[in-house]
Amino acid sequence: MSTVVFESVTKMYGQTPAVKDLSLEIKEAEFFVIVGPSGAGKTTTLKLTAGLLPLTSGKLYIGGRLANSLSPAQRNVAMTFESYALYPHMTVQDNIANPLHSPGMNLSESQIASRVHEIAEMLGMGQLLERYPRELSGGQKQRVALGRAMVRRPSIFLLDEPLSHVDAKVRQHMRIELNRLQKELKTTTIYVTHDYVEALSLGDRVGVLNHGELIQVGPPEEVYSRPLNEFVAKHLGQPEINLIDVIVTSRNGTVLLQGAKNPKLQFVLEGKRAQVVKEANCPNLRIGIRPHKITCAPVEAGALIGEVYVFEPAVISGQLMVDFGGYMLTVLTKASDRFRIGQKVGFEVSPNDVYLFDPQTGKNLEAAR
Amino acid sequence: MKHAKGEPLLLKIVLDALLVVMFLAILFPFIWIVLAAFKTEADILAWPPKFRFPPTLDHFRNILSGKTYELGKASLQSNIDIVRFFFNSLIVSCGSIIVSLLVGVPAAYAIARFKFRGRENIAFTLLSFRFAPALMVIIPLYIIFRKMGLNNTYIGLIWVYQLITLPMIVWILRGYIEDISPELEEACLIDGYSQWRTFWRITLPLARPGVVAAGLLAFIYAWNNFLFGLILGGSAVQPITLGALQFISTAYVRYGDIAATIVLAFLPALILSIYSQRHLVRGLSFGAVKA
Numbered sequence: 235m236s237t238v239v240f241e242s243v244t245k246m247y248g249q250t251p252a253v254k255d256l257s258l259e260i261k262e263a264e265f266f267v268i269v270g271p272s273g274a275g276k277t278t279t280l281k282l283t284a285g286l287l288p289l290t291s292g293k294l295y296i297g298g299r300l301a302n303s304l305s306p307a308q309r310n311v312a313m314t315f316e317s318y319a320l321y322p323h324m325t326v327q328d329n330i331a332n333p334l335h336s337p338g339m340n341l342s343e344s345q346i347a348s349r350v351h352e353i354a355e356m357l358g359m360g361q362l363l364e365r366y367p368r369e370l371s372g373g374q375k376q377r378v379a380l381g382r383a384m385v386r387r388p389s390i391f392l393l394d395e396p397l398s399h400v401d402a403k404v405r406q407h408m409r410i411e412l413n414r415l416q417k418e419l420k421t422t423t424i425y426v427t428h429d430y431v432e433a434l435s436l437g438d439r440v441g442v443l444n445h446g447e448l449i450q451v452g453p454p455e456e457v458y459s460r461p462l463n464e465f466v467a468k469h470l471g472q473p474e475i476n477l478i479d480v481i482v483t484s485r486n487g488t489v490l491l492q493g494a495k496n497p498k499l500q501f502v503l504e505g506k507r508a509q510v511v512k513e514a515n516c517p518n519l520r521i522g523i524r525p526h527k528i529t530c531a532p533v534e535a536g537a538l539i540g541e542v543y544v545f546e547p548a549v550i551s552g553q554l555m556v557d558f559g560g561y562m563l564t565v566l567t568k569a570s571d572r573f574r575i576g577q578k579v580g581f582e583v584s585p586n587d588v589y590l591f592d593p594q595t596g597k598n599l600e601a602a603r
Numbered sequence: 604m605k606h607a608k609g610e611p612l613l614l615k616i617v618l619d620a621l622l623v624v625m626f627l628a629i630l631f632p633f634i635w636i637v638l639a640a641f642k643t644e645a646d647i648l649a650w651p652p653k654f655r656f657p658p659t660l661d662h663f664r665n666i667l668s669g670k671t672y673e674l675g676k677a678s679l680q681s682n683i684d685i686v687r688f689f690f691n692s693l694i695v696s697c698g699s700i701i702v703s704l705l706v707g708v709p710a711a712y713a714i715a716r717f718k719f720r721g722r723e724n725i726a727f728t729l730l731s732f733r734f735a736p737a738l739m740v741i742i743p744l745y746i747i748f749r750k751m752g753l754n755n756t757y758i759g760l761i762w763v764y765q766l767i768t769l770p771m772i773v774w775i776l777r778g779y780i781e782d783i784s785p786e787l788e789e790a791c792l793i794d795g796y797s798q799w800r801t802f803w804r805i806t807l808p809l810a811r812p813g814v815v816a817a818g819l820l821a822f823i824y825a826w827n828n829f830l831f832g833l834i835l836g837g838s839a840v841q842p843i844t845l846g847a848l849q850f851i852s853t854a855y856v857r858y859g860d861i862a863a864t865i866v867l868a869f870l871p872a873l874i875l876s877i878y879s880q881r882h883l884v885r886g887l888s889f890g891a892v893k894a
Contacts, residue, residue, distance in 0.1 A: 286789050306792040319790040323808045332804075336795030386795070 236297050236389035236422040237262055238283060243292035245278055245446075252278040254446040256292070263420040265413075267437030269427055271469065275446035276426040277316070280392045283424065284313045297389055307338060312383035313392040316399070318375045320367035326378050327363040330354065333386040353381045356415075373404035380412075384419070391416070391423040397432060409436065430470040434458060442466050464596035467522050467589060473553060473564045475522045479593060482519055484512060491521060491588075496559030499538060501585045507600070511590060514599050522589035525553070526566040531580040539580050545573040556581065639862035647858045662863035685864055688846030692868070694757055695832075695842055696825040699764035700818050703772045706765075708814065711776035712806065716785065726777070729770045737766070737830050748835050755837030763831050768821035775820065779813030780806065816882040823872045843868040 238260040245253040253275045260266045268276050281287045282294065285306040294301045296309055312333070320329050327350055333339070334346045341349070354360045357377045367375060376396055383391060396412070397405045413436055416423050427433055433440045434454040441451045442465070450462040461467035467475045478499065480491040489508040493499030501521070503511060511519065533539055540558035545567075552567040556579060565581060573579060590599040639647050641658040666685040713719075714726050744763060745754070753759030783806060791801040807814075832841045838849075847864040850857035 281789075284789075284793050286792065305797070306789075307795040307797065311793065313790070313793045315786045315790060317784060317786055319784065319786040321787060321791070321805060332791065333794040337797075337800070338795050382790075382794070 237295070238390060238422065238424065239293075239295040241293040241295070243282060243294055244290050245275075245282055245287060246290045251446050253282065256446075256448055258441060258448060258451065260422060260424060263422055265416050265423045265425065265436060265438045267425045267427060267433040267440045268443055269430060269433035269440055269469070270443035271428060273445075274443040276428075276443055277394055278446075279443070280313060280394050280424060280426055283309075283390070284311050284392055285309050307336065309390075310386075310388050311390040311392055312386060312388035314376075314379040314383050314394060314396050316395040318367075318379040318399075320375055320378055320382075322367050324366075325363065326354075326359070326365050326367070326370070329367065329378055330363075330381045330385050333382060336386075339386070349385055353385045356384075357381050372400045373408065376400055376404075376408065380415075384415075387421075389422065391421050391425075393423065393425045395427055396425070398427070398429070412436065430472065434470065442469065444469075460601055461589065461598055462601045463598055464520065464522065464591045467591075467598070471524060473525045473566070475524055475589075476528075476561075476563045477591075478521050478523070478561055478563075480519050480521055482511060482517055484508075491519060493559070493561065494518070496561060498559060499561065501583070501588055503585055507585075507590075510599050514590075514592065516592060516594075518593050519599075520591040520593045520596075522591060523563075523583055523587060525564040526551075527583060527587035528563065528565045529582050530554075530565065530567055530571060531582050533578050533580045538582065539578055542573045542575055542577045542579055544575060547572065554579075636862050636865050639858060640866045642859065642862075644857075644859050647862075662859040663867075666860050666863050666867070683846070683849040685843070685846050685867065688841060688843040688849075688864075689867065691757075691836075691840050692826060692842035692844070695760045695764060695840070696822055698757065698761040699768045699825045700822050702761055703765060703768040703821060704814065704818060707769050707772035707817075708776060708807070708810075710769075711773045712780055712802065714773065715777045715780035716788075726773070729773050732766045733770045740766075741830060741834050745834055754835050755840055757840050760831060760836050760840055760842075763835055764825050764828065766831075767824050767828060771821045771824065772817040775817035776810060776813050779810050779817075783809050812882060815879070819875055819879045819882060823875060826868075826872050 238258075240256045240258045243253060243256040244251060256279065268279060270276050278287065282289055283296070285301070285304055285308075289302055296304075296311070301309055321332065324332070330350050330353060331346050334341050334349060350363070351360070354363055357380060359374065359377050359381070362370065362374060362378070367378070370378065376399075380396070383393075393412075397408055400408060409432060416436075425432075425436060434457075437454055439451060440454050440457045442449045442457060444465055450457055450466050452460075457466060458470050461470065464477065468477070479494045480499075480501075481494055483490040483492065487504065487508060489503045489511045491501045491503065491511075538558060540556040540563070543555040543557045543562060545555070546553045549569060551569055552571055552573075554565040554567050554571075554573055556563045556565055563581075567573070591597065592599060638654070640662055641660070642653070642656055643659050643661070646653050646656045666683070710729075714722055748754040748759055748763075751759075753762065787805050787809070788801050791805045792798065796804060826842070827844065828842070829844045832845045833848075836842070836845070843864065847861045847868065850860045850864070
């Protein structure tokens with residue numbers, strides 16, 4: 235019952251489109267994550283769903299019912315805000331109870347109290363009920379906001395960047411809790427974030443949004459490993475994917491890709507992939523290589539040799555910036571590896587780990603059917 | 604000795620001296636009236652002015668009883684009822700504030716929250732009532748009031764006082780409401796409340812300090828008004844600011860009673876200002892800083 239369907243939904247702010255022709259179907263009990271940079275239209279999408287903003291055109295169905303002209307109160311959705319939007323003049327208890335006091339609920343005071351306590355127990359904040367929002371930490375505020383959303387048992391959760399303002403340790407913990415809660419409650423959830431780790435670790439499916447356009451929708455592993463275009467590849471993944479402009483040369487059945495700035499950087503594609511490049515008929519390509527797909531090798535054995543620009547050791551894996559004849563490449567290294575600035579270093583990349591993008595459109599050649 | 608922010612000592616002295624001069628200039632008439640209220644008629648008119656004198660409460664007794672007045676040896680009857688003027692002030696000022704709040708709070712909310720055609724024009728028109736001189740409109744208003752039978756009525760004065768109180772309340776509250784995050788209201792809408800209930804549940808409680816500040820400030824301005832009562836009100840409804848005028852007649856000017864009336868007149872405003880100083884400063888700066 236609790237599905238959300240967008241049918242060519244467009245939202246204009248004056249002449250500027252905030253959401254462009256969005257068509258999307260979110261399934262019952264699904265944890266759907268919308269990820270994108272700031273200004274991509276993520277929050278607008280949530281507000282359209284909640285009924286806080288009117289649609290400019292298109293249709294929105296909630297639970298199979300046309301919701302275009304329903305008021306927020308009629309939609310039975312709950313939303314948390316990036317700013318938490320806790321009512322500063324109410325205690326935690328009253329904040330959480332607010333939805334239950336609404337005219338549509340018809341609950342007795344004792345029912346309300348027991349529901350509030352149940353939620354407070356669940357989120358581990360029974361001792362905070364008498365406090366005011368200003369007396370809470372960021373993580374606690376977030377819990378209250380979640381509690382207020384959960385207490386009325388809505389058919390849909392809309393979560394707007396719920397973890398962006400809590401510190402790293404709490405974020406990790408809350409992410410796990412959120413995941414578990416959603417699976418327990420089985421409530422359809424639309425979760426908005428700019429953080430790709432959250433997107434990939436929480437979502438049943440992920441939708442990538444940029445400039446109001448939905449670029450790609452799919453399970454996390456698919457969106458990550460088969461990005462439809464350069465933007466998706468760049469946005470999902472930290473450190474960012476390495477992008478290199480290359481010149482294409484065909485040789486019999488194979489295709490040679492050579493760095494435009496440094497011809498020593500070469501990859502040979504064979505078989506089907508070579509065919510794709512030939513069909514695309516581009517003299518130039520932009521290739522993408524994930525930093526963890528580059529492996530360091532001894533200088534003698536390494537096919538490619540560069541010079542260390544900077545090295546950041548870290549406990550799990552180091553991050554190395556290598557100057558390779560005019561290209562600055564980011565490489566994730568083993569935890570035990572150590573490098574000095576200026577040191578020569580060899581590295582290897584398997585041609586299979588190279589993404590091929592059209593330099594004009596940014597499209598992934600292999601993803602375009 | 605070190606001075607804050609490294610201001611030269613001389614500059615600091617000059618600035619402080621200027622402040623003292625300004626302070627005295629503003630405070631002098633005030634002190635003078637208070638002193639006059641406690642002087643005998645002879646002491647008031649004495650030259651050089653007396654700063655040490657035996658205080659008397661006669662003037663207060665006179666104006667509050669509204670009966671007798673000693674002028675030399677003669678005892679004159681007076682039917683000037685200052686208490687009544689005082690109550691007129693109270694009725695007109697409170698009435699104006701109540702009407703202004705009823706109209707102004709929703710108006711400020713609409714101007715702060717909703718985008719509609721002519722929003723800024725309406726807001727500016729309201730503000731323009733504050734800087735247009737009242738003298739400009741007083742004659743036409745007088746004619747209109749005569750025709751409508753509104754002169755010398757409380758309703759008429761309360762109505763015309765809206766020119767003073769309404770713009771102030773709308774503009775101060777607009778700034779206040781704009782400072783309240785719209786997301787709080789959105790959250791309440793999603794919680795299942797209508798726009799109207801959300802206003803009562805979230806916006807109004809959060810704007811309460813602003814409502815108090817704007818109300819107090821508007822009250823003080825209304826209380827101090829002189830012109831509207833003078834032209835549009837008769838003695839039955841005139842405020843206390845005009846009460847003092849009653850002691851000036853062709854036969855004599857009763858300076859002491861005037862002074863005592865003025866002291867009584869500014870007492871409520873003074874007490875309110877001191878009591879609500881914190882609110883007022885916030886209210887004023889909210890209204891002033893926000894464009």
